[in-house]
Amino acid sequence: MTREPGGTRPLPALDADSRPFWESCHRRAMAVQQCASCRRFRFPPRGLCPYCHLGESRWVPVTGHGRVYASLVVSQPPATAWKDAVPFNLSLVELDEGVRMWTNVTGCAPDDVRIDDRVRIAYDAVTAEVTLPRFTRAADGDDRDAAS
């Protein structure tokens, strides 16, 4: 397991299944794995489709826009590595493409995040190799892909 430089927080492990996802985040152009057979998205990335159990897949760029599906404030550090980070926001963001991912909504107070808030991706390069997809709330008129 790799860790943030100068810190102790764990970083995602890049394996054969997840490497394309993390590389797309590092290029600041997030792509999500899609089953080549049934066309459903697979997240997190994995070798076999959980719906049709076939292995073929492709990587589809996503808009980086979505909404807050669930949100909470972490007040107690889950491990000592986060003792200086609390309180922080932990949200389940649903991309406009339908994929849900646990992430952080940043740029506002942790408890200012509300269900259904429109958000957009804010890439956070934490190391030379790893860029984490975090999100910020979309400003009014700054969310091209919002449903009208």
Ligand SMILES: [Zn+2]
């Ligand atoms: Zn499938």
